[in-house]
Amino acid sequence: MLGPVRGRGPAVRGPRPPVRPLGPATRKRLVPYWLLLPGMLWLLVFFAAPLVYQASTSLQTGSLEEGFRVTWHFSTYADALARYSPQFLRSVGYAAAATALCLVLGYPLAYLIAFKAGRWRNVLMVLVIAPFFTSFLIRTLAWKTILADRGPVVSALGSLHVLDVTSGLGITEGDRVLATPLAVVCGLTYNFLPFMILPLYSSLERVDGRLHEAAADLYARPATIFRKVTLPLSMPGVVAGTLLTFIPAAGDYVNAELLGSTDQKMIGNVIQSQFLRVLDYPTAAALSFLLMAAILAMVTLYLRTSGTEELL
Amino acid sequence: MTESFGGDVRLTGISKTYGAFTAVHPLQLDIPAGSFFALLGASGCGKTTTLRMIAGLEEPTTGTVSLAGRDVTALPAHKRPVNTVFQNYALFPHLDIYENVAFGLRRRGIRSVKQRVGDMLDLVQLGDHARRRPHQLSGGQQQRVALARALVNRPQVLLLDEPLGALDLKLRRRMQLELKRIQTEVGITFVHVTHDQEEVMTMADTVAVMNGGCVEQLGAPADLYENPGTVFVADFLGTSNLIAAEVAEVVESAGLVEVAEHVEADRSSRAGGDLVLTAAGGAKLTLPAARCRASARTGRKVLAGVRPEKISLAHAADAAAIPAGRNRLTGRIADSSFTGVSTQYVIDSPAAAGLVVYEQNIERNTRLRPGAEVVLHWNPAHTFGLDADQAREAKAEAARRSGPSGAGN
Amino acid sequence: MRAPWRWLRRNLVVVAGLATLGYLTLPNAVVLLFSFNDPDGRFNYTWQRFSTDAWTDPCGVADLCGSLGLSLRIALWATLGATVLGTMTAFALARHRFRARTAVNSLIFLPMAMPEIVMAASLATLFLNMGVRFGFWTILIAHIMFCLSFVITAVKARVLSMDPRLEQAARDLYASPPQTFLRVTLPIAAPGIAAGALLSFALSFDDFIITNFNAGSTVTFPMYVWGSAQRGTPVQINVIGTAMFLVAVGCVLAARVAGGRRTRNKARRSSRRRS
Numbered sequence: 001m002l003g004p005v006r007g008r009g010p011a012v013r014g015p016r017p018p019v020r021p022l023g024p025a026t027r028k029r030l031v032p033y034w035l036l037l038p039g040m041l042w043l044l045v046f047f048a049a050p051l052v053y054q055a056s057t058s059l060q061t062g063s064l065e066e067g068f069r070v071t072w073h074f075s076t077y078a079d080a081l082a083r084y085s086p087q088f089l090r091s092v093g094y095a096a097a098a099t100a101l102c103l104v105l106g107y108p109l110a111y112l113i114a115f116k117a118g119r120w121r122n123v124l125m126v127l128v129i130a131p132f133f134t135s136f137l138i139r140t141l142a143w144k145t146i147l148a149d150r151g152p153v154v155s156a157l158g159s160l161h162v163l164d165v166t167s168g169l170g171i172t173e174g175d176r177v178l179a180t181p182l183a184v185v186c187g188l189t190y191n192f193l194p195f196m197i198l199p200l201y202s203s204l205e206r207v208d209g210r211l212h213e214a215a216a217d218l219y220a221r222p223a224t225i226f227r228k229v230t231l232p233l234s235m236p237g238v239v240a241g242t243l244l245t246f247i248p249a250a251g252d253y254v255n256a257e258l259l260g261s262t263d264q265k266m267i268g269n270v271i272q273s274q275f276l277r278v279l280d281y282p283t284a285a286a287l288s289f290l291l292m293a294a295i296l297a298m299v300t301l302y303l304r305t306s307g308t309e310e311l312l
Numbered sequence: 313m314t315e316s317f318g319g320d321v322r323l324t325g326i327s328k329t330y331g332a333f334t335a336v337h338p339l340q341l342d343i344p345a346g347s348f349f350a351l352l353g354a355s356g357c358g359k360t361t362t363l364r365m366i367a368g369l370e371e372p373t374t375g376t377v378s379l380a381g382r383d384v385t386a387l388p389a390h391k392r393p394v395n396t397v398f399q400n401y402a403l404f405p406h407l408d409i410y411e412n413v414a415f416g417l418r419r420r421g422i423r424s425v426k427q428r429v430g431d432m433l434d435l436v437q438l439g440d441h442a443r444r445r446p447h448q449l450s451g452g453q454q455q456r457v458a459l460a461r462a463l464v465n466r467p468q469v470l471l472l473d474e475p476l477g478a479l480d481l482k483l484r485r486r487m488q489l490e491l492k493r494i495q496t497e498v499g500i501t502f503v504h505v506t507h508d509q510e511e512v513m514t515m516a517d518t519v520a521v522m523n524g525g526c527v528e529q530l531g532a533p534a535d536l537y538e539n540p541g542t543v544f545v546a547d548f549l550g551t552s553n554l555i556a557a558e559v560a561e562v563v564e565s566a567g568l569v570e571v572a573e574h575v576e577a578d579r580s581s582r583a584g585g586d587l588v589l590t591a592a593g594g595a596k597l598t599l600p601a602a603r604c605r606a607s608a609r610t611g612r613k614v615l616a617g618v619r620p621e622k623i624s625l626a627h628a629a630d631a632a633a634i635p636a637g638r639n640r641l642t643g644r645i646a647d648s649s650f651t652g653v654s655t656q657y658v659i660d661s662p663a664a665a666g667l668v669v670y671e672q673n674i675e676r677n678t679r680l681r682p683g684a685e686v687v688l689h690w691n692p693a694h695t696f697g698l699d700a701d702q703a704r705e706a707k708a709e710a711a712r713r714s715g716p717s718g719a720g721n
Numbered sequence: 722m723r724a725p726w727r728w729l730r731r732n733l734v735v736v737a738g739l740a741t742l743g744y745l746t747l748p749n750a751v752v753l754l755f756s757f758n759d760p761d762g763r764f765n766y767t768w769q770r771f772s773t774d775a776w777t778d779p780c781g782v783a784d785l786c787g788s789l790g791l792s793l794r795i796a797l798w799a800t801l802g803a804t805v806l807g808t809m810t811a812f813a814l815a816r817h818r819f820r821a822r823t824a825v826n827s828l829i830f831l832p833m834a835m836p837e838i839v840m841a842a843s844l845a846t847l848f849l850n851m852g853v854r855f856g857f858w859t860i861l862i863a864h865i866m867f868c869l870s871f872v873i874t875a876v877k878a879r880v881l882s883m884d885p886r887l888e889q890a891a892r893d894l895y896a897s898p899p900q901t902f903l904r905v906t907l908p909i910a911a912p913g914i915a916a917g918a919l920l921s922f923a924l925s926f927d928d929f930i931i932t933n934f935n936a937g938s939t940v941t942f943p944m945y946v947w948g949s950a951q952r953g954t955p956v957q958i959n960v961i962g963t964a965m966f967l968v969a970v971g972c973v974l975a976a977r978v979a980g981g982r983r984t985r986n987k988a989r990r991s992s993r994r995r996s
Contacts, residue, residue, distance in 0.1 A: 032817035036825070039810035039869055043828050046866040050843035057846050105741045112738030126973050127742055131749050133969035135927055137946040138962040141954060142748035145755060145766050193745060243834070251836025254929065258950055268838045268930075275842055275934065281849070288842045295836060369889050389892040390901075396893045402886035406908040415904075416894035461894065 051292070058285035068281065076286045084270050084287060088294075091266040094181070094256075095249035098188035102196040102245045103238065105189070110200035110237070111230075115209065128197055136191055140258050143187055147177045147259070179261035187255035195244040203237025204230070239306050247295055267291055318501030319380025319393070319468035320345040321366060326375030328361050335361045337525045338374060343469075343503060343518075345380070348495050350504045350516035350533075352548070358525040359505045360399075363471050366503060368392045380468055390419070395462035396471040400478055401454050403446035409433070409457050410442040416465040432464040435494070452483045459491075463498065472504040476511060488514045509549050513537070521545050539696055541605055543615065543703040546696075552617045555641075555664040556700060557589035557597060559612045586692065589616055593662025597639045597695060604697030613700040620668040622694040625657065627677065628685035638689040643667065645684045655680075659688060749966060756959035763953025775956035779964070782955040785945060789961060792942035795857070796926040799864035803925075804918045806865070807872025808910075814873070815880035832870045840867060841934035848935065855937025863935045864925040871924065872917035879913025880906075 058076055062068035081088070113124045131139060146153055157163050158175050166172040172180040207230060215225045231238075253268030267287060275284035321343040328336040336358040343349045351359040364370035366377055368389035376385045384392050395416065404412050413429045422428070433439045436456035446454055455475060462470055475491070476484045492515045495502050506512060512519050513533045521528045521536065521544070529541045533549075540546035546554065564585050587608055589597045597616050606614045618639075626634055634640065643661030650673075657669045657680065669688060671680075680686065729736065755765055759772035780786035810829075819825060832840065844866070848859055887909065891901040929943040936944060946958055 032813040032819070035809045035813035036819070039806040039873065040825060040828065042806060042866060042869060043832065046844060046847075046862055047832050047840065048828060050840070050847040053847050053850070054843035057850075105737075105744065108734050108737035109739075109741040111734055116735060116738075122977070124742065126970065127746060130966060130970050130973070131745055132923060132927070134749055134752060134962040134966045135943055135946060137929060137943050137950070138752055138958055139748040141766075141946070141950060141958075142751040142755070145751050146747065148766060151767075190744065190748065193741070197741075247834060247836055251838040252930075253838065254947075268836075271838055271842055272933070275845065281846060284842055285846060288839045291836060292839045296834075299834065367893055369892065389889070390895045390897055394893070396890070398886050398890055398893075400884075400886070402884060402890040404887060404890070404905060404909075406911075415891070415896070419895040419897075419900060465894065 054285045055289055058282055058289050060282050073282070076282050077290065080283050080286045080290065084267065087265055087267045087270050088290070090264070091250050091268065091291075092294075094185055094188060094264075094266060095246050095252075097185045098192065098249045099196075099242050099246045101185065101189040102193050103242060106193055106196035106200055106241065110197050110204055113201055114204035114207070115212075125201075128194055132194065137254065137258075140187055140191065140254060143183070143190065143259055144178065147183055147186070149176055149178060153177070178259060179264070181260075181264055183259040184256050184264045184266075187259045188249045188252060191252070191255065192245040192249050195248070196241040199240035199244060200234060200237040203234045203240075207233045235306070239303070243299060243302070247299070250295060251291060318346040318499055321349075321469055321501060321503065322378045322381075323362070323366070324376045324378070326362070326365060326372045326377060328358070328365060328370060329373045334525055336365075339527060341520065341527070341530075343501060345501055346499050347517045348492070348502045348504065348515055350506060350512045350519045351522055352506060352509060352512050352519050353522035354507055354548070357522040359522045360473055362522075363396075363473055363503060363505045366469070367394055367396050367471050369396075393468045394471060395465050395467040395469075396473060397455075397458045397462050397475045399474045401446075401458035403454055403457055403461070405446055408443050408445055409438060409449070412446065412457060413461045413464050415461065420465075428464055432460045435463075436460045451479050452487065455479060455487060459494070463494070463500070466498075467500065469501045469503060472502060474506055475504070476506075476508070484508075484511075491515060512549075521548060523548075537619075539603060540617070540698070543698055543706060546617055546698065551620050551668055553620060553623070553664065553667045554615045554617050554698070555591050555597070555667075557591040557614055557616045557663075559606075559608060559610050559614060560588045560590045560596070561610060562587055562601065562608050587614075587697070589614065589697075591616065591641075591663035593642075595641050595661075595663045597641075598692035599695045599697045600693055603693075603695065605702075606697060606699040615698040615700050615703055617696045617698060618690055618694055620656075621654075621670045623667075623669045623688050623690045625659075625669055625671055625677075625680060626687045626689065627679045628687060629679075631687045634687060634689050637692070639692050639695060641667070641688045643686055643688060645680060645682050645686055647682055648680065659686060661688065749963075752959050752966075753963045756956060756963050758956055758959075760956065765954045765956050765959065772956075775960045779957050779960045782957050784940065785955065785957055785961070788940045788942045788945040791857075791939070792926055795860055795864060795941065796922050798861055799868055799925040800918050800921040802861070802865040803868035803872050803921045804914060807869050807917055807921075808876050808914055810869075811873045811876035811880060811913075812910075815877050829870050829873050832867055833874075837867070837928075837930040838934075841931040844931070845934040855935060856939045859935045859937070860932055860939065860941065863931050864928060867928075867931060868921035868924055871920050872914075875917035875920065876910060876913045879910050879916075883909055 056070055057068070059070050059072050059074065060068040061071045061073045061076075109124075109128070113121055113128075117124050145151065148154065154163070154175065154177050157177070163172055163175055163177070166182060167174060171182045171185075177183050177186075211229055211233075212225055215229045216222075220228060251268050253266055253272050256264050256266045256269050271284050271287045271291070274280045274287065321341070323339055323341040325338045325340065326336065327334070327338040339362065341362075351362060353359045361370060365372045368384070368387060368391075372385065376383055378384060379393060404415065407415070410429055410433070413432055414425050417425045417428060429442075430439065433442055436459060438453060438456055438460065441449065441453065446457065449457065455478075458475070472491075476487050479487060488511055491502075495515075504511070504516065516533055518531065519533050519536055520530045523544050529536055529545045536545060537549055540549060540552065543554065546552035562585055585601045585608075587599045587601050587604060589599055591597060599614075599616055601608045604614060606612055628642070631640075641661045641663050643659040643663075645657055646660045646666070647658040649656050652673075654670045654672050655676070657671065659667045659669060661667055667688065755768070756775060757771050757773060758765055758768055759770045759774065760767070761769055775781070813819075814822075814825065841863075844863055845855075848855065853859060883906075887905055888901055891905040892898075896904060927943060929947060932941050933944060933947070940948070942961075946954075949955060949958060
């Protein structure tokens with residue numbers, strides 16, 4: 001691109017013709033835009049435009065045979081909300097529970113890898129990432145085996161009377177775990193745990209171990225060190241991890257489908273069946289638009305309150 | 313392509329502005345071929361910008377750069393017969409030492425790469441590290457690779473941007489001598505940017521002291537040290553005691569003071585006579601008129617300066633033993649600290665507070681303790697005079713400049 | 722009685738961390754174990770008896786290996802596309818200033834912050850209304866779309882962390898701008914590009930939700946597994962899942978062993994030289 005101009009360019013220094021529409025300098029200034037163009041165009045056409053298009057679809061009426069037309073039919077939203085609010089709330093609830101569990105389970109492991117693993121650090125990292133290489137659907141199906149009705153896990157939980165407690169709380173039913181809220185949350189937690197551990201690890205890894213010594217030197221007990229030094233410094237990881245867990249979990253329908261029953265359907269299941277089975281595109285579009293709006297609102301609110309807006 | 317003989321560098325009216333900020337004011341510099349030239353100044357004084365304009369990494373706002381008589385202002389960096397040793401070296405992390413050194417030769421399509429890289433690595437004593445990666449070397453070794461990578465191209469001018477800044481003190485001292493040796497050996501023009509005055513003293517033939525984008529003073533290091541022209545130079549190059557005084561009278565040269573060898577040149581001009589100054593507290597000081605930057609008028613305010621190591625200390629009780637004809641000040645020792653080779657005293661005098669004196673530790677006088685009354689005396693020929701008004705202006709200027717934005721620097 | 726408690730309290734982090742690790746790896750162990758199962762009936766959920774039948778005949782089920790091949794093909798092309806486009810974008814963003822910087826950054830960030838199902842449904846709506854035939858191309862377009870942001874982020878981080886003096890040094894050493902890019906910038910950015918490419922491959926190969934909406938009647942490997950959860954899960958699924966896991970871990974270990982040997986050899990060579 002610069003080839004033919006290069007030999008000439010340097011010599012031009014003295015008085016030059018005042019107007020030169022596409023001189024080497026102009027051409028050079030356009031280079032970054034040419035680099036940017038294909039990628040941005042791709043995202044505009046296949047990501048942004050569909051979102052706009054979907055917004056218009058949600059306001060259409062019609063049927064597959066007659067075709068759909070935009071009729072500014074806002075009642076699709078009202079109907080969808082009225083009919084599917086349980087699934088909506090369930091999605092938010094399950095995703096929140098899974099995110100909290102991921103944080104509780106993931107933090108010790110990230111901490112262990114960052115500060116205590118020593119020469120095992122790389123081995124542990126491989127063990128965290130390696131399960132990814134088996135398709136997540138196969139691994140989710142494995143939970144069907146692990147949580148099977150008369151399997152060792154459920155039997156052990158039953159004989160320890162854990163299931164009595166959880167049934168009392170309404171997250172399991174009788175002596176079953178499969179096809180209950182617990183199984184779905186368990187599956188969501190499992191599937192998105194690495195998305196929590198990796199950002200946590202990368203922010204903990206940056207914490208200088210000497211800060212712990214400095215805090216200890218300044219009379220802080222181990223618990224205080226964690227509360228006053230480690231945790232605040234790992235907040236970027238916590239925020240990133242919770243977002244990376246919550247967002248996909250709220251839109252997920254695989255876990256509810258494979259590990260839950262009809263009583264555990266999430267909003268993703270509804271959108272999927274409206275779109276792929278019922279072929280009611282306006283409702284599917286309205287629901288996914290609502291999901292997007294709800295998640296963006298929650299994420300913005302979360303980032304505001306946690307004071308880490310620069311992530312956006 | 314280029315001979316290993318250096319070319320001269322000529323900067324004509326060169327300046328650089330970024331928006332409203334002027335990094336370098338129009339500058340005139342002639343760097344003779346084969347010399348070791350240093351640009352000395354604090355960070356942000358424009359010395360690195362000047363260097364980068366010579367390298368072609370920065371385009372000057374005005375003015376021209378010529379190398380060996382050829383105007384290269386419009387040449388891009390990769391076409392200039394100039395090479396740079398970068399701050400923190402900028403060694404290519406993905407290439408081994410050999411390939412780092414060979415980089416420039418390969419770009420120019422030179423055939424005898426193997427021979428020249430091998431010779432160069434031997435010169436910097438890294439011949440058996442050729443296949444290592446930069447991060448496997450120590451700081452000193454990386455520094456030598458950076459030097460080899462630049463020198464192997466036999467540039468007309470070698471530019472060094474704080475090349476020793478990242479090394480520890482001992483290594484820095486050794487590399488200073490090493491660099492000087494290599495420069496003498498290859499005869500290339502070296503332009504060296506640094507904030508370390510000791511580096512300049514050891515290596516440079518000529519120094520330009522820069523401040524606020526301007527050259528404050530230019531000359532051989534010893535000249536600059538013995539006869540600084542501005543308060544900035546006096547303070548930046550070593551330590552100076554500056555005593556506010558007023559010219560009381562102009563007299564014929566007394567001619568009885570012995571003159572140190574390095575100010576020999578001044579002897580002839582001593583014909584210009586001496587200035588007798590009065591400082592606060594009534595002390596009288598003699599200053600050779602030729603060593604005074606201010607005009608020698610009676611009543612003129614000047615700053616009389618003297619270097620700490622030129623001053624001798626005597627206990628007040630021994631004041632009678634001090635030879636006649638020397639400048640004297642009385643004072644009291646406020647503080648003393650032992651630094652091995654010498655002892656550093658801080659003395660409060662009626663003429664000026666906080667005067668610094670270095671006494672060599674040959675025979676330590678136990679009576680020179682904090683609180684002791686002492687007499688400071690020195691050869692009047694070692695006194696230099698600065699213009700007090702100009703100094704005040706410079707101070708105001710510096711304060712104005714560092715006022716709004718200078719806090720971070 | 723109090724000693725074990727004290728031990729537990731001191732090692733609480735280690736115990737909890739290892740428990741989490743167990744939780745993470747348990748399903749893989751189950752997948753491995755059940756790849757040797759010989760189930761009665763169509764579903765491979767309960768252990769019956771040991772058998773290596775599935776391992777000796779991994780393609781023994783109709784369409785399974787075909788879907789696997791399709792997934793690999795799509796993942797390769799999607800990786801290539803996303804890596805090329807993403808690297809170009811990342812360089813432009815890391816090196817130059819733009820007017821619409823915020824808008825561009827949001828356009829890159831949003832796909833990563835959007836639930837997959839929203840992107841899936843909206844893109845499928847677009848294709849549907851444009852009358853595009855669903856299949857290989859629609860899947861590929863969708864995969865490049867959601868991989869792009871990850872590549873851009875990885876490469877941009879690498880380019881931004883690169884010392885600008887390295888490129889200046891190259892120019893100072895007689896490298897023209899194209900040579901500087903090829904000999905210095907690109908090799909140094911390579912780890913970032915490789916990371917982005919690997920991530921793209923993994924994301925594309927394992928993607929289900931977006932593919933499910935945009936595949937039409939084309940069946941990728943994850944879609945095959947999804948379908949089998951309804952129709953009956955052949956043991957061969959576990960075989961392929963385990964094989965993928967082992968190949969990946971094997972690659973990581975091989976890379977580590979090779980890297981370890983190289984550094985050891987170097988250390989040995991240099992110590993010999995010193996003595």
